[in-house]
Amino acid sequence: MSPVEMQILATSFAVASRALLWSLPFAIAMAFFLSRPGTPGRIILDGLTHLPVILPPVLVGFVLLIVFGRRGPAGAMLDHVFGIHLAFTTAGAALATGVMTFPLLVRSIRLAFEATDARLFDAAAMLRAGPWDRFLSVALPLAGPGILAGAVTAFAAAMGEFGAVITFAANIPGQTQTLPLAIYAVLQEPGGEAEAWRLALISFTVAMCGLIAAEFLQRRARRRQAG
Amino acid sequence: MTLEADITLRQGNFTLDARFTAPDGITALFGPSGAGKSTLLAALAGLKAVSGRIALNGASCAHIKPHRRGFGLVFQDARLFPHLTVRGNLAYAWRRARRHALARFDIAEVAGFFDIANLLDRPVGNLSGGEKSRVALARALVAAPEFLLLDEPFASLDGARRRAFLQVLRTAHQRYKTPMLVVTHNIDEAAALASHLVVLAGGKVAAEGAFAEVARRSAFQALLDRRDIGAVLPAAALRSAKDEMIQGYWLRADHVLLAAQRPEAISARNILEGRITGLQSEEDGSVLAELETQAGPLLARVTLEAARELELATGKTAWAVIKAHAV
Numbered sequence: 001m002s003p004v005e006m007q008i009l010a011t012s013f014a015v016a017s018r019a020l021l022w023s024l025p026f027a028i029a030m031a032f033f034l035s036r037p038g039t040p041g042r043i044i045l046d047g048l049t050h051l052p053v054i055l056p057p058v059l060v061g062f063v064l065l066i067v068f069g070r071r072g073p074a075g076a077m078l079d080h081v082f083g084i085h086l087a088f089t090t091a092g093a094a095l096a097t098g099v100m101t102f103p104l105l106v107r108s109i110r111l112a113f114e115a116t117d118a119r120l121f122d123a124a125a126m127l128r129a130g131p132w133d134r135f136l137s138v139a140l141p142l143a144g145p146g147i148l149a150g151a152v153t154a155f156a157a158a159m160g161e162f163g164a165v166i167t168f169a170a171n172i173p174g175q176t177q178t179l180p181l182a183i184y185a186v187l188q189e190p191g192g193e194a195e196a197w198r199l200a201l202i203s204f205t206v207a208m209c210g211l212i213a214a215e216f217l218q219r220r221a222r223r224r225q226a227g
Numbered sequence: 228m229t230l231e232a233d234i235t236l237r238q239g240n241f242t243l244d245a246r247f248t249a250p251d252g253i254t255a256l257f258g259p260s261g262a263g264k265s266t267l268l269a270a271l272a273g274l275k276a277v278s279g280r281i282a283l284n285g286a287s288c289a290h291i292k293p294h295r296r297g298f299g300l301v302f303q304d305a306r307l308f309p310h311l312t313v314r315g316n317l318a319y320a321w322r323r324a325r326r327h328a329l330a331r332f333d334i335a336e337v338a339g340f341f342d343i344a345n346l347l348d349r350p351v352g353n354l355s356g357g358e359k360s361r362v363a364l365a366r367a368l369v370a371a372p373e374f375l376l377l378d379e380p381f382a383s384l385d386g387a388r389r390r391a392f393l394q395v396l397r398t399a400h401q402r403y404k405t406p407m408l409v410v411t412h413n414i415d416e417a418a419a420l421a422s423h424l425v426v427l428a429g430g431k432v433a434a435e436g437a438f439a440e441v442a443r444r445s446a447f448q449a450l451l452d453r454r455d456i457g458a459v460l461p462a463a464a465l466r467s468a469k470d471e472m473i474q475g476y477w478l479r480a481d482h483v484l485l486a487a488q489r490p491e492a493i494s495a496r497n498i499l500e501g502r503i504t505g506l507q508s509e510e511d512g513s514v515l516a517e518l519e520t521q522a523g524p525l526l527a528r529v530t531l532e533a534a535r536e537l538e539l540a541t542g543k544t545a546w547a548v549i550k551a552h553a554v
Binding site for chain 1: 272273274292293294295298299300302304306307308309310319320323324326327366367370372
């Protein structure tokens with residue numbers, strides 16, 4: 001790989017891992033919340049969570065720009081209080097990626113929670129474990145392999161996020177230019193097909209590695225659930 | 228430690244309206260399927276919301292969350308944590324008891340007592356039914372509950388294992404002094420375990436009190452299968468080498484023979500002398516005789532012809548012969 005390709009791959013990893021790291025705690029909380037029967041407002045929250053799947057990615061990027069742009073309400077606040085700029089930065093690319101992969105993450109983690117035997121929480125309660133304790137000592141470890149598998153899949157998907165990222169964070173080499181954005185850029189230039197192929201191959205390899213790892217983890221999770 | 232409950236719970240068409248007291252010792256919660264026994268346990272434990280009063284030693288606890296209420300619950304299906312080993316399961320309970328400065332029992336000692344010391348490092352997935360039951364009971368005790376609720380702890384066990392677990396439960400009670408409320412619909416198990424009886428039918432408490440006394444009431448006998456009708460005798464009153472830890476035996480009327488004279492040269496080991504206190508003709512032509520013996524009341528079923536031949540009558544003396552396999 002050329003130094004430029006290395007940089008593109010590094011940017012992709014940086015964006016995807018930040019996106020995952022920030023969205024994972026929220027996704028776990030949301031997935032647990034949605035997996036509990038009788039949670040109030042479950043349908044509405046479920047709908048909101050899945051919104052990024054339904055909406056055009058460009059629209060998601062546009063909404064982020066309005067909210068988190070330097071003049072947007074959240075963006076201005078972040079700029080003023082913490083001096084953080086999101087639009088057109090790596091952090092912004094990570095935010096857009098995180099929002100786009102959030103539904104995927106929530107869905108797989110929720111499945112992991114739903115596959116755990118909820119009656120074990122009652123058993124834990126009868127052994128003097130409070131609600132937080134039950135979540136940390138029973139729900140989380142039992143869903144652990146499933147959560148990990150979901151995270152790996154989401155990471156692979158995050159590497160390929162395009163529409164929302166280019167709208168919100170633009171296509172800046174070394175900062176927001178991830179693999180798909182780089183492919184898009186070289187295709188804009190005459191004679192860029194060869195380079196596009198090389199980048200596509202890298203992208204494909206990374207995605208496949210992610211999917212195989214996820215499948216492996218899923219299998220382990222199923223074996224564990226079977227007890 | 229006394230448990231008092233006066234609770235109401237509505238679940239669709241079913242209404243649970245239970246008022247009873249369970250003293251120190253072992254109390255059997257007996258009733259047919261669908262009587263609401265498991266629901267009642269879940270309600271006591273706090274896993275189901277109810278209105279009314281639940282009190283441990285006079286202190287009301289119905290408003291307290293299940294994990295702080297002081298009840299332990301052994302579920303029918305053991306519910307061991309699959310991500311932990313046997314030791315992990317016991318330690319789970321122990322650590323949480325310690326947080327409340329209640330860790331009274333040593334894991335190794337409890338494991339030794341329940342004969343699961345050699346299983347400690349095994350995952351719980353490949354334990355047998357009997358092993359699972361013992362681990363679940365050990366785990367519940369290690370959590371040091373003030374009152375232990377057991378939901379049909381024998382349900383998943385067969386014949387010999389059932390008997391063995393019954394012994395374990397009795398011995399555990401003697402050793403760890405934890406009061407217990409045991410759900411069962413098996414009259415033999417109830418008699419073997421409990422000194423106190425609460426009878427639940429259709430969501431209501433039909434009778435409660437000392438086992439032998441409640442067992443005589445028609446409200447209780449009416450719930451039994453015809454062939455299960457009988458009476459309880461304390462184990463100490465009978466000669467049996469089999470189960471030393473047993474509280475009592477449920478003697479079915481069908482398994483008791485009556486003799487008008489003291490029988491001699493007979494294989495049965497247990498012969499009790501008593502006075503006939505009642506004779507009741509049954510629909511099928513048999514006669515149910517109630518006999519007051521030194522060990523307590525007994526029921527015997529004889530045919531009408533036999534009753535006539537023996538000239539059975541209220542107030543007369545008779546001898547009850549109990550076959551060994553009945554105890």
